[in-house]
Amino acid sequence: MSLALRVTLSFVLFALTIVAESAQAQTLPRRSQLGAGVAASEGGVTVTAIAPDSAAERAGLSSGDLIQRVGAATIATPADFVAGVRAARPGRATPFAIIRDGAPTTLDVTLIEAPRENAPGIQTVYGAVEVAGALRRTLVTAPNGGANRRRPAVLIVQGIGCYSIDDSTPVSQMYARLAHDLTRAGIVVMRIDKSGMGDSQGPACNTVDFDMELAGYAAALQALRADRRVDPDQVFVFGHSIGSIGAPLLAAGQPVAGVIAAQGAGVTWMEYSLINIRRQLELGGASPADVDAALIVTASCSNRILLNGEPVQQVIAQTPECANLVPMPMSQAYMRQLTDINIAGIWGAFTAPTLLIYGESDYATNRADHERLAAIVNAVNPGGAQVILLPGVDHYLAQAETQAASMERLAAGNQFGTYAPQFSAAVSAWICARASCRP
Incomplete structure (x- = not known):
């Protein structure tokens, strides 16, 4: 097993997909909710999951549908999709232009307002x-x-x-x-x-x-x-x-x-990162030599990304191990300020x-x-x-x-x-x- 696969590198690194949200005006309105997960695809985004009893399910969206437009917005990436849904208002029908089984069609999707928290007492x-x-x-x-x-x-x-x-x-x-x-x-x-x-x-x-x-x-x-x-x-x-x-x-x-x-x-932060990698590799059963090898690479990657400010993708292209050994859960500017x-x-x-x-x-x-x-x-x-x-x-x-x-x-x-x-x-x-x- 490679060193990259053996490193967990957890510090509450949450990456959750937001599929529908809307917030405008001085009195911040409740966002809309679609209830669908999507992934990047050529020519749009592909639906990967549909939540039960959701606006997506009621409108007839299905896993595998390729979404190309939401309202007037052309969809090329998941970010475009989020922006398109953000622009839609709950309670109004919004046309979704999709490709299903190779054939184009349009579905009218009426988004709903996201539910509010309701705890007893x-x-x-x-x-x-x-x-x-x-x-x-x-x-x-x-x-x-x-x-x-x-x-x-x-x-x-x-x-x-x-x-x-x-x-x-x-x-x-x-x-x-x-x-x-x-x-x-x-x-x-x-x-x-x-x-x-x-x-x-x-x-x-x-x-x-x-x-x-x-x-x-x-x-x-x-x-x-x-x-x-x-x-x-x-x-x-x-x-x-x-x-x-x-x-x-x-x-x-x-x-x-x-x-x-x-x-x-x-x-x-630099010390924390090195200590954290060592702890998790050792808990995962890595050999002492593999642990030290990972730390050597991590120190070099971290110095380039977090201290010198070299572009992240440039560093990863030159040293692929950096992608796994120096997690970037936020922007490079965020992580450099933290450092x-x-x-x-x-x-x-x-x-x-x-x-x-x-x-x-x-x-x-x-x-x-x-x-x-x-x-x-x-x-x-x-x-x-x-x-x-x-x-x-x-x-x-x-x-x-x-x-x-x-x-x-x-x-x-x-x-x-x-x-x-x-x-x-x-x-x-x-x-x-x-x-x-x-x-």
Whole structure:
């Protein structure tokens, strides 16, 4: 087996297909929903999957159909398809020009509005914040009742990659489960979609840099602190995975009551990447010589792409192994900004109470990094940081007996597994020990 095939390189790298969305105007409307997956093909896009009881199924779209036009838009790529569907309004028939079994035909497709989140005992409010002239979708969950009561609140800063926190996909449900558990404990929780994802306006997510992504979270935090249901003195920031880098940056820029970071990196990105590759290769059974060989190539590739800024495709063309050893889940600009961040510097720049959570079945990060971050915070604010270890919890906040078991589940196609409720319990207990939580 080649080194390229043996490297997993996971740090919550989510790549989920968005098949239909629409977001325009100052009052951010709900996106439309088609319910079809597509793949690139010559002369258009080919339908690969149809969701049951969807607009696509009701209109008669079938797997294998070649879509060439949506409304007035010519479709040459999946991106064209997404843009064409984005331009269609729910509730109105839109003509889809297709080729089926070699014969051209037209189907009138009436898209529907995407369903809204509806959890028992919880209010979910769909809002928006403005970032660089574009609106981003926010979801705020609050306990039912106590309309005049100001509550503690949490902003969730999620992992790296382009995906929506407002749909039925596993990554969305992971953050929804955390938000709902915290809300049932008496905490208001805000999530925000990334640029161009879900209902959000703005540039395509995979073109945005780290600073622009962080600006979205900063706008969300400001809005959360101003929410009439929220006590502005009891607002916390929770960062998961790459969010563990964004959370302390937000805390250094706005007053917060505390920071919670989980399953994150505690060293510079280049160091993290090398350590992560070594760990995962060793867990996967690679020989010591193969591990070291992979790290040598990785160091060279990373230096060229992340430090020197050589075009990614040029580097991959010259050294194909780089494609597997240096993952690019976001734009090169994003990853280069991430590489330049002084981790110790940002964690030493605020004095808010801090909780570091490490699920011990996480194969993508390690315990030592979380302990290092706690030591950095405690050096500035003695006793300000605490580390909690959660056995049986992995990087995806799911149940897994060991790191190897989590990797095996991913290899079997079940990346997100079964959510670990003890994770929510740890977060809510820490917040409620410092704030007035009343379900």
